[in-house]
Amino acid sequence: MGGPPSAAQRRLVEGADPETGRLRGTEAQLAALVKRGLAFRHPRPPHDHFLTPAGQRIREKEPPAAPEAPASGGVFAARVGGENGTVASGPARLREVRGAWQGLLEMRRMTNRDGATDRPCAWERSHLVRAAALALEAAGHRPEGDGIPGYRVRATPQPEAVAVYAPDEETLRACAATLEEAGWQPGVCTEPRTRVRYLLASPRRV
Template structure:
């Protein structure tokens, strides 16, 4: 069994950029994380270090000493950016500062694509997005200016009456569902996701007749 990271290593991991996974630390700290498979050194200048998928999983774990044994999510971790998936009770700050924050996160994600996709492509989702489907799809929508559903949305497709999008995980591998009660807005979400490198198809639930998108990251 792999030993858990030391307290110093955990601090470096926790301080990583929430979107790109870029690390900051001493050369010795970064090299130790590389040896443990929690980070990698990018081959191209400036040779920054980034979290591997294993490092991201460590970052998202709740430390054993946490006061509440609940799973920490980006939207509840103080100081960590989280795109709005729709229907949140704890709505992030809105206004110009939120717009700047979302824009910065999106630019960071494009840089992560460039750094981690084998061909350096920025028009195709990267590994981080495939392991964070809901967050990645929501970031693409929010960065393009779409409005997320308000907290009165129940999360149940048939009961969603709040205008705005809502991104929901599905049992299907590498696929999320996007609900938006306004048909034109739903189709605009599909266009945005396709432009961001996703495949999006429009479907109707047989029982409720609710329209929704099924979206997955494009591979080529």
């Protein structure tokens, strides 16, 4: 939907919860924000609405960031490593990552049966690569890209497991610590033929 948001819509956006981005308004008002790409409706009850990164920029009165590769929901794409300039960087990206991570913690709170935020939720277990990459980027790790070394997160044939590669042993250990703190179970493995060391990480269930 084109054009800037109305004054009433801006007030809704600016009144969102500063930590989680949760919105309050009528169903019609919230649906209009979703249509504009400024909000998304949580898929699980009570179906609250939250700001998207675009909505966060409106609230913070920042100019739009450069286009980035969309996630399946068309809103945010975690950097898995190897994107080479297809996503934005700088302060705007940091805000988007921070907002996405806070949204993920809120999703954990709402969808884990005991409301726990210290372990991954069902969405993360069905989007393993993106979830692990978001945990790493939100903690300040640098993804590989544009000739700059960094982490890479890749799918594996094993159920509920991703592989995380790093340019050196120190970074590998730091990534392991980050994932463990984010509720994952990482273990260092070695590829038999290349002898490359990597992390095999799975989301913790309990």
